[in-house]
Amino acid sequence: MNTIALGVDRARYETKIYFRQGDTIFFTFLFPIVMLSIFSVAFSSAGKYGTNPDGSGGITAAAFYLPGMIAAGILLSGIQNLAVDIAMERSDGTLKRLGGTPLPVVSYFIGKFGQVLVTSLLQIALLILIAHFAFGVALPTEAAKWGTLAWVYLLGITTSAVLGIALSRVPRTGKSATAVIIPIVLVLQFISGVYLQFSLLPTWLQNIASVFPLKWMAQGMRYVFLPDTFSKVEQGSTWNLGTIALVLAIWLVGGLIAARLTFRWIRKDS
Amino acid sequence: MTSTQISSTGTQSAGGDTHVSVQDLRKTYGSFAAVDGITFDIERGETFALLGPNGAGKSTTIEILEGYRDRTSGTASVLGVDPQHGGIDWKSRLGIVLQSTGESGNVSVQEQLSHFARLYPNPRDVDEVIAAVGLTEKAKTRIKSLSGGQRRRVDVALGVIGRPELLFLDEPTTGFDPEARREFWELIRSLKREGTTILLTTHYLDEAAQLSDRAGVIAGGKLIDIGKIDELGAADARIPVVRWTDQNGTHEERTLEPAGVVARLYASLGAEPQGLEVIRPSLEDIYLELVSAYEKTTDVKSTEKELS
Ligand SMILES: Nc1ncnc2c1ncn2[C@@H]1O[C@H](COP(=O)(O)OP(=O)(O)OP(=O)(O)O)[C@@H](O)[C@H]1O
Ligand SMILES: [Mg+2]
Numbered sequence: 178m179n180t181i182a183l184g185v186d187r188a189r190y191e192t193k194i195y196f197r198q199g200d201t202i203f204f205t206f207l208f209p210i211v212m213l214s215i216f217s218v219a220f221s222s223a224g225k226y227g228t229n230p231d232g233s234g235g236i237t238a239a240a241f242y243l244p245g246m247i248a249a250g251i252l253l254s255g256i257q258n259l260a261v262d263i264a265m266e267r268s269d270g271t272l273k274r275l276g277g278t279p280l281p282v283v284s285y286f287i288g289k290f291g292q293v294l295v296t297s298l299l300q301i302a303l304l305i306l307i308a309h310f311a312f313g314v315a316l317p318t319e320a321a322k323w324g325t326l327a328w329v330y331l332l333g334i335t336t337s338a339v340l341g342i343a344l345s346r347v348p349r350t351g352k353s354a355t356a357v358i359i360p361i362v363l364v365l366q367f368i369s370g371v372y373l374q375f376s377l378l379p380t381w382l383q384n385i386a387s388v389f390p391l392k393w394m395a396q397g398m399r400y401v402f403l404p405d406t407f408s409k410v411e412q413g414s415t416w417n418l419g420t421i422a423l424v425l426a427i428w429l430v431g432g433l434i435a436a437r438l439t440f441r442w443i444r445k446d447s
Numbered sequence: 448m449t450s451t452q453i454s455s456t457g458t459q460s461a462g463g464d465t466h467v468s469v470q471d472l473r474k475t476y477g478s479f480a481a482v483d484g485i486t487f488d489i490e491r492g493e494t495f496a497l498l499g500p501n502g503a504g505k506s507t508t509i510e511i512l513e514g515y516r517d518r519t520s521g522t523a524s525v526l527g528v529d530p531q532h533g534g535i536d537w538k539s540r541l542g543i544v545l546q547s548t549g550e551s552g553n554v555s556v557q558e559q560l561s562h563f564a565r566l567y568p569n570p571r572d573v574d575e576v577i578a579a580v581g582l583t584e585k586a587k588t589r590i591k592s593l594s595g596g597q598r599r600r601v602d603v604a605l606g607v608i609g610r611p612e613l614l615f616l617d618e619p620t621t622g623f624d625p626e627a628r629r630e631f632w633e634l635i636r637s638l639k640r641e642g643t644t645i646l647l648t649t650h651y652l653d654e655a656a657q658l659s660d661r662a663g664v665i666a667g668g669k670l671i672d673i674g675k676i677d678e679l680g681a682a683d684a685r686i687p688v689v690r691w692t693d694q695n696g697t698h699e700e701r702t703l704e705p706a707g708v709v710a711r712l713y714a715s716l717g718a719e720p721q722g723l724e725v726i727r728p729s730l731e732d733i734y735l736e737l738v739s740a741y742e743k744t745t746d747v748k749s750t751e752k753e754l755s
Contacts, residue, residue: 183566190554190562197553270548277513278566278609279539445517 183284188291195292205258206300209250212372213304216242217312227407236404239312244398245371247301251330252391254297255337257362259289260344261354267443268351276442286342286436293338301330314402322401325418329397332425336390339432346439370395376410383412390428393421464491465524466613466644467512472521474507474668481507483668484521494635494645496659496676498652498734504668505648506546509617512646513543526613539567542611544602544619546648552590556582556601559590560608567609579634580604581627596622603631607638614638616647620654632657652731662730664737671741680733687727691720 196202217239225235266272275285308314317323344361348354366372368382369391375383386392399407400416408416467489474482482504489495497505510516512523514530523530528537554562556577564570577586580600585593590601599622606614620628628651635645635658649655655662656676663673672679686701689708693716702708705725712720 186562186565190558193558194553198551265551269550270545271550273515273545274543274548274550274605276515277538277541277543277545278563279535279568280566281535443515445515 180281180284181287183280184287185291187280187284187288188295191288191292192295195296205253206296208253209246209300210304210307212249213239213242213246213308214311216246216372217308227404227410234406237312237314239308240314240402243304243308243314244402245395247304247330247398247402248333248369248391248395249366249371250300250304251297251333251394252337252362252365254293254300255334255339256341256344257358258296259293259338259341260347260358263289263342263345264348264354264358265351267345268354272442282437282440282442286440289342290335290338293334293341297334317401325397326401329394329401329421329425332422332429333390333394333397336425336429336432339429339436340390343432343435343439346441365389365391368392370399387412387424390425393424397421465489466491466493466526467495467646468522468524469508469512470522472508472511472523473519474504474511474516475519480668482511482518485663485665485668485670487663487670487673489644489646491644492639492642493661494639494647494659496655496662497646497648497665498655498662499648499665500738503665505665506617508665509615509646509648510545513541513615514538539609540612542606542609542614544606544614544616546617546621548602550590552593552598555587555589556593556604557586559601560604563605564608569610570608571610573608576604576608579607579630579637581630596624596627599623600627600631603634607634611643613644613646616645616649618648618650620649620651628654652729652734656730664734666738666741667745669741672737676730679730680728680737684733684736685728687725690722690724690726692722693720697722 217237220238223238225237226241228235263272305316309316317326344358345354348357365386368378368386369375369389370378370386371391375386375392375395378386383392396411396416397418399411400418408414411417465488467487469488470486472482472485473480485504485508487495497508499505507516511518512525512530514525514533517531525533526537526540528534533541557573560573560576564573574583574586577583580603582597582600582604585597590598593601599619603616603619606616606619620631623631632654635647638645639658645658647655647659659676661673661675662679664671664679677685683701686703687705689700689702689705689712691698691712700708709720709723709725712723
């Protein structure tokens with residue numbers, strides 16, 4: 178079998194295993210869905226977001242938080258899921274065993290990416306369906322917005338997956354993996370406009386967040402799901418789709434190089 | 448021991464008759480030499496056992512040959528390739544059973560083996576391999592719910608699924624019940640008949656005697672003996688012993704002609720000697736003698752060092 182076919186085969190195998198692990202299902206798969214539900218219910222009586230000065234218009238908490246949760250879901254499915262998963266596989270001997278077989282590294286990567294793609298698509302579909310049917314969030318009607326959703330998602334998930342593979346080298350052991358990775362993604366979520374309204378953060382914090390990809394994924398999702406009037410509170414009062422693509426692409430290329438150069442089946446010094 | 452030097456850059460032809468060639472292999476961790484200058488060859492189709500006490504350097508040697516660890520010095524050639532630079536094609540000709548594994552095992556035996564079979568160009572039949580390791584009834588069971596010995600059998604199955612030309616087995620039968628070990632021996636014999644080259648480590652000396660053609664004994668990272676299974680040890684260590692008891696106590700006689708001794712004994716006693724035994728030293732006896740002799744010499748050396 179060639180590298181691609183083996184990769185597809187791995188993706189099937191990895192996806193099957195993914196859904197057999199209870200803890201990852203909660204922390205990466207269901208987490209954004211749970212958070213969206215909590216925020217929607219908890220802030221449902223807090224009034225509307227983005228109302229006009231006369232109190233008309235505005236959107237519900239569910240509608241306001243949906244874009245951020247989708248962006249967080251992409252980040253978690255990619256970075257957190259893979260970084261922890263691969264670090265665990267490195268320390269429990271899975272990778273040592275695979276490293277002794279003729280499995281190409283690239284097929285292994287394709288398998289991980291396939292698993293991330295399948296699970297995150299399901300996750301986002303669930304998020305959108307729950308937001309729409311349980312919390313009455315209106316969905317975009319223009320095809321162009323769905324097109325933007327598609328490319329921001331694809332670029333975002335690929336970047337997150339590649340960064341997850343690269344980051345998996347950081348934890349020394351599988352046990353420490355969650356302790357090392359979760360704080361990173363949690364801080365990113367707080368400063369990138371997932372839980373806290375981005376426009377309310379101090380400028381210096383906004384600037385720091387702008388270095389990282391999550392802020393841009395969330396911004397892209399806000400463009401897709403929020404009314405156009407919300408663009409006025411974005412940085413520069415515009416959705417800035419071009420910069421979203423550029424920043425994500427830079428992280429993608431950097432992550433790809435880092436992942437390919439640093440990936441080892443095992444730590445040879447041990 | 449004289450053998451031709453293999454340069455580290457040149458590779459032997461892949462079809463050569465020497466499947467493993469190791470010369471003056473060393474691996475140090477800090478100032479500690481885990482493997483301290485080992486030289487041996489394994490021919491195509493041969494089963495070679497590496498014996499030695501805990502910490503002797505067996506796993507370190509094997510993992511260097513499998514490409515998992517980098518050697519400090521010396522040369523190594525496995526299927527004509529330097530294991531530090533083995534690629535995909537090289538790996539597809541190897542089978543590896545590591546000493547220990549700890550995967551989460553969220554797949555069934557059958558799923559795991561089918562998946563691994565697809566990684567190799569010419570794999571064995573999955574169901575046949577499952578049957579050969581005696582797991583047919585457990586084929587649909589998740590690996591994590593298997594017993595220790597059953598999980599170990601999965602390791603062995605994964606090692607042979609790719610129809611390897613060269614199979615590394617690092618203490619493969621740890622945790623096997625006696626029946627499973629007999630089944631495993633049968634599996635290894637069938638692999639040998641197919642011409643598989645095997646490098647085995649084990650602490651079961653009867654297993655080594657049953658399966659291997661030649662063995663090397665290592666202790667403290669050094670090869671202290673190497674040879675055909677029935678030629679290991681000092682010549683007199685292999686001489687049979689005749690043992691019997693009379694009113695003066697227990698007697699032992701080392702002799703190359705035990706039948707003659709017994710016949711003479713019978714003639715002189717005019718009766719059946721009590722507690723008569725003819726003991727051929729087992730591989731275990733010879734091995735223990737070799738290792739304890741080695742330990743004595745190193746003890747002497749280290750005391751000399753301390754004194755000077
Ligand atoms: N990564 C390492 N760092 C430091 N020392 C090591 C390392 N790996 C092995 N050693 C040491 O090298 C020596 C040989 O270890 P090895 O695992 O090769 O022994 P072994 O012959 O396989 O023993 P056993 O029969 O117990 O499996 C041991 O003293 C061990 O402590
Ligand atoms: Mg060992």
